[in-house]
Amino acid sequence: MRYSEHANPVITLTAGPVNCYPEVLRGLGRTVLYDYDPAFQLFYENVVGKAQKAMRLSSKPVILHGEPVLGLEAAAASLITPDDVVLNLVSGVYGKGFGYWAKRYSPHLLEIEVPYNEAIDPQAVADMLKAHPEITIVSVCHHDTPSGTINPIDEIGALVSAHGGYLIVDAVSSFAGMKTHPDDCKADIYVTGPGKCLGAPPALTILGVSERAWAKMKANKAAPRASMLSIVDWENAWSRDQPFPFTPAVAEINGLDAALDLYLNEGPEAVWARHALTAKAMRAGVVAMGLSIWAASDKIASPTTTSVRTPEGVDEKTIREAARSRYGVVFSSGRSETLGKLTRIGHMGPTAQPIYAIAALTAFGGALNAAGQKLAVGKGVEAAMAVIDADA
Amino acid sequence: MRYSEHANPVITLTAGPVNCYPEVLRGLGRTVLYDYDPAFQLFYENVVGKAQKAMRLSSKPVILHGEPVLGLEAAAASLITPDDVVLNLVSGVYGKGFGYWAKRYSPHLLEIEVPYNEAIDPQAVADMLKAHPEITIVSVCHHDTPSGTINPIDEIGALVSAHGGYLIVDAVSSFAGMKTHPDDCKADIYVTGPGKCLGAPPALTILGVSERAWAKMKANKAAPRASMLSIVDWENAWSRDQPFPFTPAVAEINGLDAALDLYLNEGPEAVWARHALTAKAMRAGVVAMGLSIWAASDKIASPTTTSVRTPEGVDEKTIREAARSRYGVVFSSGRSETLGKLTRIGHMGPTAQPIYAIAALTAFGGALNAAGQKLAVGKGVEAAMAVIDADA
Amino acid sequence: MRYSEHANPVITLTAGPVNCYPEVLRGLGRTVLYDYDPAFQLFYENVVGKAQKAMRLSSKPVILHGEPVLGLEAAAASLITPDDVVLNLVSGVYGKGFGYWAKRYSPHLLEIEVPYNEAIDPQAVADMLKAHPEITIVSVCHHDTPSGTINPIDEIGALVSAHGGYLIVDAVSSFAGMKTHPDDCKADIYVTGPGKCLGAPPALTILGVSERAWAKMKANKAAPRASMLSIVDWENAWSRDQPFPFTPAVAEINGLDAALDLYLNEGPEAVWARHALTAKAMRAGVVAMGLSIWAASDKIASPTTTSVRTPEGVDEKTIREAARSRYGVVFSSGRSETLGKLTRIGHMGPTAQPIYAIAALTAFGGALNAAGQKLAVGKGVEAAMAVIDADA
Amino acid sequence: MRYSEHANPVITLTAGPVNCYPEVLRGLGRTVLYDYDPAFQLFYENVVGKAQKAMRLSSKPVILHGEPVLGLEAAAASLITPDDVVLNLVSGVYGKGFGYWAKRYSPHLLEIEVPYNEAIDPQAVADMLKAHPEITIVSVCHHDTPSGTINPIDEIGALVSAHGGYLIVDAVSSFAGMKTHPDDCKADIYVTGPGKCLGAPPALTILGVSERAWAKMKANKAAPRASMLSIVDWENAWSRDQPFPFTPAVAEINGLDAALDLYLNEGPEAVWARHALTAKAMRAGVVAMGLSIWAASDKIASPTTTSVRTPEGVDEKTIREAARSRYGVVFSSGRSETLGKLTRIGHMGPTAQPIYAIAALTAFGGALNAAGQKLAVGKGVEAAMAVIDADA
CATH class of the missing domain: 3.90.1150.10 (Aspartate Aminotransferase, domain 1)
Structure with missing residues (x-):
């Protein structure tokens, strides 16, 4: 040895x-500002703007202040109601895992499961959606990291959109490492984070949220509020004029800023x-x-x-x-x-x-x-x- | 201007x-190790050990990977059941706020509330406990930050202990700035964090948990599990031999390590x-x-x-x-x-x-x-x- | 205590x-590149360009890789020959000190000395220059730091220029803290450094050198060459296409870059x-x-x-x-x-x-x-x- | 491309x-203390002590505040007088280069030169010393970096010592990468630096100086004093009780401290x-x-x-x-x-x-x-x- x-x-x-990139490690060491300081509030708005640009998103993404399992759990807790019928697409351990969260919020769970070295076939999704018009939400893991395999989320997203369903995408370990964006796959909630291909530490999650997902979550009285699991509390927190629901992870935001600069500057x-x-x-x-x-x-x-x-x-x-x-x-x-x-x-x-x-x-x-x-x-x-x- | x-x-x-202390800012920029790397697992165990030493605690504290509202919400969610009768002591905004979380988990909430520039009188607590032998849990904010006032938690804790109740203490903004430790106040769950007097960033929470609090939480089937809000999932995560329930905030742990060194070295x-x-x-x-x-x-x-x-x-x-x-x-x-x-x-x-x-x-x-x-x-x-x- | x-x-x-500014401290921690790496050579050229902009200088300044006493000693060693008659203006300890270096290179030293809490009177300089037309070099300390006093170098420079002499200015602790630039005082060698008002560490010196000072130094066969004390060896080192005479202080250049950015961005x-x-x-x-x-x-x-x-x-x-x-x-x-x-x-x-x-x-x-x-x-x-x- | x-x-x-090592890059970003601050003076003494330990040296090494060419030039300028007969051993470009410096201070230069892919044969040195009892100083480059070859300095040093000569060793790019120490080769001036095998930036030089080298330099009236090239001015600067001749490169000392810790801790x-x-x-x-x-x-x-x-x-x-x-x-x-x-x-x-x-x-x-x-x-x-x- x-x-x-x-x-x-x-x-x-x-x-x-x-x-992490050395620039990100140095970014983590920037001055920690008070979260209500106007300089921090402006900075935060700018970081969200950079994330939006990186995600090629038409709306402001949401940053939650814990690693991406927070984003995934919060998405399930906020979007899924007992009336929803969820189709969970499973090609690996992480896809399978999302089903457990989904089941926590709705008893109606359908799954398509393929061997864990294969990917979901869009045709199977199309067939399932046709067979089950009651499906309201589809969830899929883009890169099922424990398998190292990629699902065709853009094709799946087009089907779900045509079906009129909501799509939840776990793109934690694919975003910024390949061409994938929330709008490309018509995701309603698209969950990623800085700790993989952005080369930053793992303590934030970034969510792309569609207009109709916002509406559905806000209408959902059981969606977490005044909670670490809340998404809706953070809807307007990107704005320099709005208070934060609770204290953001200032140092991680400093690091994310550096990571987004690197990503956007390299191209x-x-x-x-x-x-x-x-x-x-x-x-x-x-x-x-x-x-x-x-x-x-x-x-x-x-x-x-x-x-x-x-x-x-x-x-x-x-x-x-x-x-x-x-x-x-x-x-x-x-x-x-x-x-x-x-x-x-x-x-x-x-x-x-x-x-x-x-x-x-x-x-x-x-x-x-x-x-x-x-x-x-x-x-x-x-x-x-x-x-x-x-x-x- | x-x-x-x-x-x-x-x-x-x-x-x-x-x-933050400059040493902590530099600590944040240390190499981000893989969480399953044995060097990180040992490092994490050592950081928990330093936190234990700083807290003068007989057991291993638990680090949760979000700012202290996570610790407080998780404590309520994990310890309080619908059968509990909670006495929430209110001398300020944060004390009041905990009551809302408590109420989420039990309908039985009693409060002692004093003007927000005063402190809780231990005699009032003694009287209340005597009047309400059914009280099982008492919650108190040590330093109600929005008021800048200190509650006498050591005296309160002695009463709660004699009563046989569980004590939840919010010591987020007092710990490490004055003499206060979980055992001094006989806390069952003592919540603090690195973002105040330890001079580190605000993205972790550290919990001192008593043996009987562990037992109560583990017996509570509704306590969060497989969730960002879970405490019980993290019981053994301090050990180099145990996996993490999800990815710890590696950079924040690096910063916490530096902050604890400073605290212990200065004395x-x-x-x-x-x-x-x-x-x-x-x-x-x-x-x-x-x-x-x-x-x-x-x-x-x-x-x-x-x-x-x-x-x-x-x-x-x-x-x-x-x-x-x-x-x-x-x-x-x-x-x-x-x-x-x-x-x-x-x-x-x-x-x-x-x-x-x-x-x-x-x-x-x-x-x-x-x-x-x-x-x-x-x-x-x-x-x-x-x-x-x-x-x- | x-x-x-x-x-x-x-x-x-x-x-x-x-x-130092925190941004400079972080700048010091940037990746240390190989000095012959084209990325470093371009970076170095850019840093010299930023220094030029900060100094409002028409030519490229020279960076020497030691603290400003190196710049001052090198200026004396390079510019002063035994044929020169040097007028050293003394209003403090540092001004006095330059005379010792001047004397090392020419026996012909004149001085105007005022009490160390006063400044040089330009009229006295005018009188001296008139009385001693043989004076070829005038040296003056702008801010005699051990006294905290400022000499009127712009007025003095105009007189020296009219006289046809060379002017050496020590502006180490004034540059970037007040309005002073090499061209404002018509300096032939203007010595400053990053360790004072630029808020960076003290291990470099930056020299503004006039065309005729370059000519005089290059004509001086006794001017240091192949030496740490050389200025002439570094004439073209700013260019990405030219090798360094010896290894530049890479980390200090990283810090200087951050300091110059701060200075220029703040205004x-x-x-x-x-x-x-x-x-x-x-x-x-x-x-x-x-x-x-x-x-x-x-x-x-x-x-x-x-x-x-x-x-x-x-x-x-x-x-x-x-x-x-x-x-x-x-x-x-x-x-x-x-x-x-x-x-x-x-x-x-x-x-x-x-x-x-x-x-x-x-x-x-x-x-x-x-x-x-x-x-x-x-x-x-x-x-x-x-x-x-x-x-x- | x-x-x-x-x-x-x-x-x-x-x-x-x-x-550099990441720890060193972070070390460079430590607080820059005032050089006369007692905390810095103690720190400096400690860093010199660590360098001494790393060099396994019986006396305090000297740190000069420029890259190692400063140490080599200063050694030549301080130790060599016109009365000295120098034997310069040449097995590469850097060894050859030292001869030019030697010649600047004494007209009496002998050389043994071998092809630049070979090493000096100790027997040749022995023969030369025998043939030229007037030789007073021998200089050798341990690792002639432009060739990537190592000279047998320990054997050479034993011969020079027996001869009664002074030995100057350039160990800039070998020290801390292989077994070599000043005492092992009986060097009188042993020049190294942090920018090679210590994994720190290149802006300091560290000299091991023997007792008799100190005596010879101090007796040499032409040895640089009140100069960037001085060694003798720095003899006692390691002591917390002594002032620095001029401002040390504080940030580089911070980095060196981290590098020495790494070296000594790894073993x-x-x-x-x-x-x-x-x-x-x-x-x-x-x-x-x-x-x-x-x-x-x-x-x-x-x-x-x-x-x-x-x-x-x-x-x-x-x-x-x-x-x-x-x-x-x-x-x-x-x-x-x-x-x-x-x-x-x-x-x-x-x-x-x-x-x-x-x-x-x-x-x-x-x-x-x-x-x-x-x-x-x-x-x-x-x-x-x-x-x-x-x-x-």
Whole structure:
């Protein structure tokens, strides 16, 4: 063992929290202003404006002051009523999990569930909506992070919109790492956060909310109010002229501001491109080493996380432990149903750079070889390099 | 106008968020580790250990990952059941507010309410407990920040304990600024946070929880679980060997670690002493200028915030605006019932230094004079100096 | 004693090093780039461009990578030859000190020396230049910091220019705190640095160099080359296309960039105004307490440092020690001839804010009273407030 | 081109300036104290004490406040007199360069010069010392950075000591990256700095000075005094009780303190080991790709920088440009005689981690392949991995 598990690793390549851009880390250290100070209120309005621009949204997004599970729970609590019929689309652990929240607020839950290495087929959604005209809300996880797979939310959103339903989208780990925006998928509540592809810490959630979602939530008397779970309390908090329902996470807003500046200044298309290229190089390298990508097809493989199927006979935990102790490189495990079956190699934000795919492949291959596999790491690297160089 | 309201002020003297210690601001910029990284899990355990030491607590405190309203709401949601009879002690806006949360979880709410510039009399509590043996839970705000007054929680706690009830204490803006600890007041749930006297940002809450409170909450099937509002989910999260229920606010934990180091290294008694001396100098100066302290007596005036009664005929908002625009100094207003009636001058954490009392008095007096008053600012300063020098 | 001399003070009000703007402290923590990296070379060119803009200079200034004594020594070593006749103008310790460097490079040194609380009279310079047509170089310290007095360099510069001489100006502690620029005084070498009114750390020096000074230095075979003391080696180093003679102080350049942004964004005139107002308030307060300003007249008193004459019978050191130990406020002593005779209260960069004049007056007055004086601190504060309010 | 030369690169692997440890970057942002503040004077003494411990030195080292060329120039200027006979040992560009400084102070210069990919043979030194008993000073560069080669300074130092001469050692880019200390080589002046293997910025130099070197410098009337080039002025500046000759670079001292803490806490032996392993992996990979190490033998190849000979027919500049534009990885060129003949891949401080050798090999190989070579990058990676794994 070279790297103690009690000392910081060398490179963190996880599915989040990710290490942050240095500019964001410095942003976190800005002066903490009083939340009622007019300078802070203006600053907050500007940060919301930058988030709106990044999300290409026609209305002001809402920032809630806890990590994205807050946004997802709050969305369920605020939008879903016992009269709603919810269709929850499940292609992974996180999609499945949303169903439990949905069920808390309505007894009427339908699900389409596919194997956790596949994506939802829009045709199945169309069929379900046709068969169940009573469906009022559809929920879907865009990037089911524990699987590293992407659902076709823009196609699904068009169907839900035509059906007249409300759409809740979990885009926490895809937004800012690929082309996805609330309006593109006609989301009514679109939940994301700064702790993944924006390269900031994980203590806020950002919601895109449609006009009709606002109306439905405000009409919902059971929607949380005077509560940490409230969305409606925050509707106008973006405005410099409005008080905050409770104290915003000032330092996190400072960090988010820096992250949004980086994203907008680099250019979203450029950011997406380096996520995509890093992922493509990763997959090429993984396959060339004789391993399998967890996602059933390249088309649904995430550009922000590459999930690699654990080879037969290998204890997945030993791979991550070896990668960390031998090379100082940290990966993520699966979660729940995918735990032990795959390793997740994140390339989000600052590590969405092809050179980190090389470091990842080498550490991952080396760790498997330490576990007795006989992988040709060099071949993996060369395959990844071929992808990178083809793009140069 | 010298200072634009859109530029940062020079000195922030508020009741929180306060500007942070520079060491904490730098702490916020530490590397963001993956929450499942063993180095982070050990670090988290150590931070909880430092919080335990600072709180002089026999058990591990719980950190929840949102500002202290989360801790208070979660405490109500987790501990209070419809069978409970809650006695809520009200000496200010925040105490009153807790009653609304309590009522959400039990219909049986009793209150003792005193004018918002007074403190709860322990004898009244004793009488009430005697008259209502059915009371199971008592809730009290230690420092009702919108009033700048302190309740005698240690005496109250002794009564509640003798009665056999559970005690919920809001010590958000008193802990670390004066001598107060969960065990001193026999609290069952003691809620504080880093954003006041610890001089860190406001995005976490720290709870001291007694053994029997754990038992009651775990037995409460309605207590939030799989929710942002859950306390019970986090019971063992302090341990390096246990997973987090959801992603902790990594950067805030980094900042909290720095804040706890500062507090423990300076020495709690020394920290309390400079809060107390700053407050004493403030009060002497305020009175010498011919103004009134909001608190009915010095004995109940907070050592962490000085609330000054707005003179007749003055619009309180104009005081704060003038202090900021003329001198670059920011104060807090009252809240709800106290709004307009008082100005709060905070001296918490890094600004709990006597020299800031001088800056505060001058800016406050100058702002009132700009509003047409004829205050002898020099006399105020001299009175404050006399207090400071008497302690030298 | 309240504040240990081994712990950081609360407020630093010195004549430099000053504590830095928080933005500058964060700037210092930016990524350290390789000096040959094209991104750094472009960045360096941009920083020089910002310095040029701040100095309102027609040519590129030169940054040398050590504190301003390097700039002053290098100027003497590079510009002065044994054939030069140098007129050194002395109104204080630093002006006197430059004469020793001048003498190292030429035996022909003339001086005009006035008492160290007065300023050079331009008429005396005119007379001297007339009497000594052989004078080729004139040197003057703009703000002789150990005295807190300002020399009329623009008038002096006009005379030197008419005479055809070269002018060396030490503007280290005046530039960016008042209206002064190399071209305004027709300086041939104008030496300043970031560690005073720009609110950055003290490890660089910035030189404005005239065309003819470049020509004279390059013609001087004894001018340092391949040396830390060289100016000529750095002539073209500002250009992204030119190599550095040796490694620049990358982190300091990062900090300087942040400081120049602050200065240019706030607006030089606004920055000068708050320095001037703070100084004016200081002086009014000092006089109202019954103390004397060191400078012979208000007209020559520095807007960036207020020097207060030590009252009879008081050991100056005890004042500073008491201010620090009782109130946590740090002042500067005099230097050499002025040591013990005055205390220097700096208001440079981030502390050039009137509210800090109040803190300074109080701590200074309190410290003197602790030494047995009977100063009316309140009167001092009120006099300062009157100045501040008159400007509101 | 993927990476603009005007945006920061992804990974900097140069021979210095290196990117700094994050802890050091944060250290640079600490409060800037007044240099005469007792807290700063104590801090400075402590930092010198940590440097002493890191250098395993019996006396206090001296910090000069400019990059290490200042230390080298000052050493020559202070120690060498016209009566001295200097033997300058030359195995590269930096060693050669010191001769020019030596010649400035004494006309009596002897040199042993070997090809710039070789190291000085101690036997040659022994022979020279025997042939020239008049030699009083020997100078040697430990790690001639532009070559990436190491001279046997401990053996050389023993010979010089036996001869009774003074030894000047340039250990700027070796100290803290391998086992080397002033006493190990019996150096009289040992020059290093924080900008290489300590992972801090390049604006200070640290000198180990022997008792007899102090005596010789102090006896040398021509040694710089009242000058940026002075060493003797700083002899006692380490003491909290002594004034500084001029203003120290406060922020850089803050950064150095953090760097020394990291070095001492990780453990020097552990730090050296990861430098050595990274270099060994680099060399194995380079050779396996069919390229040549510049150093004539592995034994003299630096553990802190790997210099790779430019293949025939390749313009070296295009390699570095391609590595940066394609992969975002920055390397160093050669200097003077070695410019164009080799590329320097640095692994100092934070990048002295084996996983960065993989990134370096891939980027370097990829860049050469982009220039038309046909390197087997995969073989290079596998060879490097074999080295790394053998050590696990």
